[in-house]
Amino acid sequence: MATTPAATTPAATTPATATRARPTATGPAVRLVQVRRTYPDGDGVVEALAGVSLDLEPGSFTAIMGPSGSGKSTLLNCAAGLDTPTSGSVVIGGTDLTTLRPDDVTRLRRDRIGFVFQAYNLIAHLSVAENIALPSLLGGHEPDEELRRYLVHAVGLAGLENRLPGELSGGQAQRVAIARALVTRPAAVFADEPTGALDSHTGAQVLHVLRTTAAALGQTLVLVTHDPHVAAVAQWVLFLADGRLAGSLESPTADQITARMSELGR
Ligand code: ADP
Ligand code: MG
Numbered sequence: 001m002a003t004t005p006a007a008t009t010p011a012a013t014t015p016a017t018a019t020r021a022r023p024t025a026t027g028p029a030v031r032l033v034q035v036r037r038t039y040p041d042g043d044g045v046v047e048a049l050a051g052v053s054l055d056l057e058p059g060s061f062t063a064i065m066g067p068s069g070s071g072k073s074t075l076l077n078c079a080a081g082l083d084t085p086t087s088g089s090v091v092i093g094g095t096d097l098t099t100l101r102p103d104d105v106t107r108l109r110r111d112r113i114g115f116v117f118q119a120y121n122l123i124a125h126l127s128v129a130e131n132i133a134l135p136s137l138l139g140g141h142e143p144d145e146e147l148r149r150y151l152v153h154a155v156g157l158a159g160l161e162n163r164l165p166g167e168l169s170g171g172q173a174q175r176v177a178i179a180r181a182l183v184t185r186p187a188a189v190f191a192d193e194p195t196g197a198l199d200s201h202t203g204a205q206v207l208h209v210l211r212t213t214a215a216a217l218g219q220t221l222v223l224v225t226h227d228p229h230v231a232a233v234a235q236w237v238l239f240l241a242d243g244r245l246a247g248s249l250e251s252p253t254a255d256q257i258t259a260r261m262s263e264l265g266r
Contacts, residue, residue, distance in 0.1 A: 027094060028055035029188050029220035030079055035088035037074050037243075048074040050243035051088065056236075058187070061211065061221045063231035065257065066240030067265060072224045073192055075240065079222065080190045081109040093187045110139050114181030114219070116191035116210065120173040122165040122180075128152075129161040132179045143183055151179040154213045171202035178210050188220040195230060207233065228257040239264060 035052045038045040048071045056062055064072050077083035079090055081097050089098045092112060097105055122131050132151065136143035152158055155175040165173055174194060181189055191210060195203030207223075207230055214221040223234065231237045232254040239246045241264050249256060 028091070029058040029060070029093060030054075030056040030222065031089075031091040032075075032079060033089045033091070035075070035078055035085045035090060037071075037078055037083065038086045047243050049078065049085070052240075052243070052245055053088075054238065054245065056188075056220055056222065058220055059215075059218050060236065061215070061234045062223070062236045062238060063234035064222065064224045064238050064240060065226070065228075065231055065261060066246070067261075070240040071243040072240055074243075076190050076192050076222065076224055080113050080115050080188075081105045082115065107139075110135060111184055112187050114184065114186040114189040116174070116177050116181045116189070116194045118193040118196040120165070120170075120177045120197075122173055122176055124165050127162050127164060128157060128168070128176050131165065131176050132183055135180060135184045139184065144185070147185065148179075148183055151182055151213065154216070155179045155209045169202075170198050171206055174198065174206045175209060178206070178213065182213060182217060182219070185217065186219060188222065189214050191221070191223045193224050193226065195225065195227065200227075200229075203227070203230070228254040228261065231257050 032052055032054050035049055036047070037049040038047050052071075052075060064075065066072050074083065078085050081090070081092070085098060089096050091097070092108065095108060097108065100108065123134065126134065129152075132148060133143040152161060155178050157172065157175055157179065160168070160172065165176070168176065178194075194210060195207055198206060210223075211221065211233060223230070225231050232252060235251055237249045237252055237257055239248065239260060246264055247260065249260065
């Protein structure tokens with residue numbers, strides 16, 4: 001990985017305990033039990049997830065890797081309440097999403113889960129500051145000002161608060177998306193190839209921002225990536241193939257990850 005310049009290290013100090021992630025019920029932050037997701041495909045179905053079970057500890061950082069089409073995005077979307085499993089259950093901080101009514105899933109997702117997309121998904125006519133405040137406003141409350149200021153500094157956007165997304169570089173836009181994902185103090189943050197649209201140097205900086213900020217706030221981080229150097233920063237790397245878990249590595253090197261990926265590709 002490109003070494004991360006000191007300039008990207010958040011200058012802001014971590015806010016006091018009041019702004020840390022809300023404690024979850026004891027047990028895993030994220031639990032999937034036999035999650036299966038099929039999509040209609042002509043007369044039959046595509047099995048995007050074929051029964052995935054996993055537990056992620058609170059505050060852990062997990063990378064998910066696997067060949068294209070192996071179900072990584074489907075897994076993340078189901079875990080984050082953006083998609084509904086065909087069967088199985090998803091438990092976030094002790095709450096089983098699959099037993100909730102759609103409105104309650106939306107509320108839980110808004111309050112307890114952060115999501116970072118490859119394509120940033122910022123609102124074009126809202127400023128940086130407004131984009132970051134949006135999840136709180138949608139949740140019907142004013143954003144936590146101390147946390148919002150902390151995040152703007154932590155992700156390196158100080159001075160850019162009044163810009164529109166069209167006036168930002170890709171790396172800056174993804175920093176806005178990261179601050180937006182963290183501003184509601186979610187227990188779990190999911191990122192689907194967040195560095196996929198960035199050059200490797202910018203991607204490394206953005207990953208550093210995401211990782212250090214989520215860690216400072218005590219959040220559980222789950223990241224899909226194609227890049228072994230990005231995954232090597234995680235505590236755990238889970239491999240998916242054909243909609244199934246195909247092993248895991250603890251604190252692997254990029255070379256170990258590359259070797260496992262080429263085994264999966266065979
Ligand atoms: P990955 O993110 O690992 O590339 P995805 O989770 O996007 O994989 O997709 C897994 C499988 O499910 C693929 O075969 C894909 O074509 C299929 N799939 C994903 N989303 C849909 C959808 N909305 N409709 C139909 N098939 C889908
Ligand atoms: Mg994908």
